[in-house]
Amino acid sequence: MEGLRDRTRRAVRAELASRALELFAERGFDETTVDDIAGAAGMSKRSFFRYFSTKEDALFGELETMGEQVAQEISARPPQEGPWECLHAVLRTWEARINAQVDVTRLVESTPALRTRLLHKRDEARTHIIRALTDRGVSQLEADLAAAAAGAALDTVAREWLRADGSTDRLALTDRVFAMLRPAFLS
Template identity: 60%
Template sequence: MEGLRERTRQAMRAELAEIALRMFLERGFEETTVDDIAREAGMSKRTFFRYFPSKEDVVFGDADDLGEQVAQEIRARPPGEDPWESLRVVLGRWEGRIDACAQELANLRLIESTPSLKARMQHKRDGLRRRIAEAVRDRPGAELDAFTAELLTGAAGAALDTVAREWMRSGGTADRAALLDRAFTLLAPAAKP
């Protein structure tokens, strides 16, 4: 159970992220400084850095924690379950939160149009995929080599990325769950690894 201090910290992080994202969308990411965000939030720049290590991290929230939760769920899948099916089930459940920083169309467009954010997103995705590939290999009865685990995880990541781009192209109206199902069906391995 979370203590009061942690709940207060999470609430402050959420409020700070909301202020920063609004400013990024109004002014542009590069044009908005940490000083601007801190001033708008009524805090010092030093206090801002207690909540986020960098301006870019405001956009991506708790992506690292999310990655660990996804990896734990994959490890907990039934022994002997096909690895692709494990990825499909778990990522299907988490799809709406995988890109928590980009849940809103405007945020995804901000990331796609800002080179430093796009680079940070790629870095975050690489770390997430590494953790998930390890989880796929660590599952009881998986018996996968690193190459196969990384390949399957990379294909699953490509499916998520393509779903996000199609959702963005649709103006946020496409059914993400249906798109993800379609992507996993199209990419399904022909033979078990």
């Protein structure tokens, strides 16, 4: 069970992330400083750094734990399920969270520093996902390929969703893209 300290820390991180996003949307990412974010949240710059290492991390707070959470969900899936079906089922559940963040997606797509940081965070998450797949008996090669393909599928979904200005059913689009890639994982 999560303690009070952990819940408080999570709440403060969420508040900082929310303030950061508001300021990034209003002023632009490069024009917003850590001092601006900390001030908007009523804290000092030093306090900000207790919660995040960089201002980029304030935007990607949930992504830090995503890889671990996805890996746990993969481990909980039926053992007879193939790696592609397993990834599809788990990542499908994440679409609702991702779908709610059109502003973050637009900001990341338009800011090179954020795109770079996102790639780094995704690599960290992919490591957890690959480990969870290999723990299910999937070869390292197939686990790596499935995780990379799933990441590419979600990137494609995000770009198409942005082209449609967030009006496309993202879950249906995710299902469509995973179905397009599925034959590559049938042997």
